[in-house]
Amino acid sequence: RKEVEQDPGPFNVPEGATVAFNCTYSNSASQSFFWYRQDCRKEPKLLMSVYSSGNEDGRFTAQLNRASQYISLLIRDSKLSDSATYLCVVNRVDSNYQLIWGAGTKLIIKP
């Protein structure tokens, strides 16, 4: 089993719809969780950290489910500009500095 797993997609979603991604992680001791966004041929950019109680930033909501070892990202009222690959990231338990990166879920918003 991969340490961080994501559905590669692509998710083809009409503009204005709500879309949700899940990401599972293998190490129950993980403490830090992030969602990054990566546009085609660009660097990853931090979208949001995922806190234990869940957190929201505008149209984006992130949730953590420790019991089932997954994190989720919900995008409401999707925009064309939301088209990107979304990377799930989890800290490496045996290192303070290293992160484990999922391969990403590709999202395509259609007009």
Add this chain to the structure above:
Amino acid sequence: SQTIHQWPATLVQPVGSPLSLECTVEGTSNPNLYWYRQAAGRGLQLLFYSVGIGQISSEVPQNLSASRPQDRQFILSSKKLLLSDSGFYLCAWSVWRQGAGETQYFGPGTRLLVL
């Protein structure tokens, strides 16, 4: 605010040639620094990280090396490039954020094609 620079943006090199990619960070001191490689359609692979000048940890044995000659400078090198070294090379720095943990921020990357 902090900024991170990488150059060049794109590089085409013949097999067997040397490589030197440079990354510099501004607006912070004593950052943790990272080199990643991303193959087409794949996730990020950590190559090296550094917690201070002259301190380099290698994650994947290969023909690449890294150096940190100054606090905010991180260099990725190779003496002889292989075809398999082609990819998107990303430099990152990180900061500890309360509640979130070690949060990484990336430079614009260098796209390397070895022919």
